[in-house]
Amino acid sequence: MFSAIFLEVIFPILALMTLGLFLQRHYEFKLKPFSTLLTVCFMPASIFLNLYYVEMDIVVLSQILGYLLLFTLVMILFSTVITKMLHLSGGEAAVLKNSVSLMNSGNYGLPVSQMIFSANPLGVTIQIFVLIFQNLLTYSYGLYNLLSATKSLKGILLSFLKMPIIHALILGLLFQLFRIPLPTFIETPLSYLANGFIALALILLGAQLATIQFGLFHRVVLFSIIGRLLVGPSVALGIILLLNLDGIVAQSLFIASSFPTSRNTATLALQYNIEPDLHAQVVLYTTLFSCLTVTAVIALSAVLF
Numbered sequence: 001m002f003s004a005i006f007l008e009v010i011f012p013i014l015a016l017m018t019l020g021l022f023l024q025r026h027y028e029f030k031l032k033p034f035s036t037l038l039t040v041c042f043m044p045a046s047i048f049l050n051l052y053y054v055e056m057d058i059v060v061l062s063q064i065l066g067y068l069l070l071f072t073l074v075m076i077l078f079s080t081v082i083t084k085m086l087h088l089s090g091g092e093a094a095v096l097k098n099s100v101s102l103m104n105s106g107n108y109g110l111p112v113s114q115m116i117f118s119a120n121p122l123g124v125t126i127q128i129f130v131l132i133f134q135n136l137l138t139y140s141y142g143l144y145n146l147l148s149a150t151k152s153l154k155g156i157l158l159s160f161l162k163m164p165i166i167h168a169l170i171l172g173l174l175f176q177l178f179r180i181p182l183p184t185f186i187e188t189p190l191s192y193l194a195n196g197f198i199a200l201a202l203i204l205l206g207a208q209l210a211t212i213q214f215g216l217f218h219r220v221v222l223f224s225i226i227g228r229l230l231v232g233p234s235v236a237l238g239i240i241l242l243l244n245l246d247g248i249v250a251q252s253l254f255i256a257s258s259f260p261t262s263r264n265t266a267t268l269a270l271q272y273n274i275e276p277d278l279h280a281q282v283v284l285y286t287t288l289f290s291c292l293t294v295t296a297v298i299a300l301s302a303v304l305f
Contacts, residue, residue, distance in 0.1 A: 002296065005298050005299050008115075009112065009295070010291050010294060012115065013112065013115075014291060016198075016202035016203050017206030017209065018206060019206060020202065020203035020205060020207040020208075020209075021209055023207060024208075024211065025210050031204065031207055031211075034200070035204060037200070038107065038200055038201060039163070039164060040164045041164075042193050042197040042200055043106065043164075044164040044165055044168035045168070045193035045194045045197070046194040046197040047169060048168040048169075048171055048172040048175075049172075049190055049191065049194045050124045050172070050194075051125060051128065051172025051173055051175075051176055052176055052182060053121050054122055054176070060249060061129075063245060063249060064126060064129050064130075064249070066243060067239055067240070067243060067253055068133050070239050070242075071235060071236055071239055071257065072101065072137060074235050075100055075235060076097070076141070078100065078235070079097040079099075079100040079101055080097065082096060082223055086219065091274045093145075094145040094146050094269075094274060095220050095269075095278050095279055096223060096224055098145050098146070098261075098262075098265045099227070099261040099265060099279075099282040099286065100224060100228050101142070102138050102261060102264065102265055103130075103232075103256070103257075103259040103261065104259050104260050104263055105130050105134045105135075105259060106131055106135075106262075107202065107205045108259055108260060108287070108290075109130070109259040110124070110131060110197070111202055112255070112294065113126075113127035113252065114198055117252065120248055123248050123251065126248070126249060126252040126253065127252060127256055128169070132165065132166070132169055135264075138262060138264050138265070142262075142264070143268060146269060146272055205287075208263060209283075212266075212280040212283065212284045213280075218278060218281065221278070224261065224285075225282075225285055228261050229258065229286060229289055233293070235257070236253060236254050236256075236257030236258075240253060240254055247305060248305075251301045251305045254301045254304075255297055258293055258297035258298075260283070260286035260287040260289075260290040261283050261287075263283050265282070266279040266282075
């Protein structure tokens with residue numbers, strides 16, 4: 001089962017990431033326009049259509065929210081305890097806290113979920129809610145770790161509300177709630193964008209990794225790998241069992257817990273010049289090792305749920 005999952009789910013992801021890495025090394029693209037295109041066009045279209053097509057009741061939504069709050073709280077507490085034990089402070093403490101708590105739910109997690117749950121839109125929709133929650137966490141808790149209190153709450157909220165994925169989420173929920181029919185001349189171009197999301201997201205991720213240099217294995221990197229890829233899924237499994245979740249909901253949330261550190265942590269660190277190299281190393285190594293751990297979690301989820 002392990003090898004089959006690796007070949008069917010992880011290998012296609014690795015292939016597209018490797019293609020992105022090769023293209024970036026060969027052609028040296030400017031990545032910001034591609035990243036902008038992904039976040040303002042392709043990802044919102046994918047999010048909107050998944051929400052538009054899925055059937056979800058209030059009970060499932062409450063289960064997802066309850067799980068996310070518990071999982072996030074435990075991971076934040078765990079990372080805080082580890083930083084105290086290692087006597088980390090300043091930028092290094094921020095690296096460890098963010099790397100453990102913030103996951104790459106966008107251009108890694110969403111494509112994985114779309115491959116696994118291609119026949120069940122509910123699994124993808126759950127991952128979308130995880131993605132939205134993670135973005136909110138990144139631009140609040142994650143940004144706070146980097147800047148302490150130098151950015152106002154109003155500024156953080158305004159940045160979050162300007163994100164196109166939030167607009168797509170609201171529109172998708174409204175169209176779903178009020179059963180608003182989507183005209184074919186609108187649905188068709190949205191489908192074209194949504195269908196291109198996986199390829200562009202993974203190629204872009206590979207291109208971004210091509211700009212990160214391998215370095216010495218810092219202790220923060222080691223504990224980030226352990227916390228994000230091993231402790232994260234373990235905590236998620238415990239909460240899933242505690243809340244008595246099952247089926248697609250349990251599978252999707254368990255798999256979502258195994259994704260590597262969010263690339264946004266490195267982007268924000270570079271923007272504010274707070275340990276940018278160390279943040280980049282964490283993103284690189286957790287992404288590489290996640291090929292094994294994500295495969296294992298997918299296989300385990302199929303057995304348990």
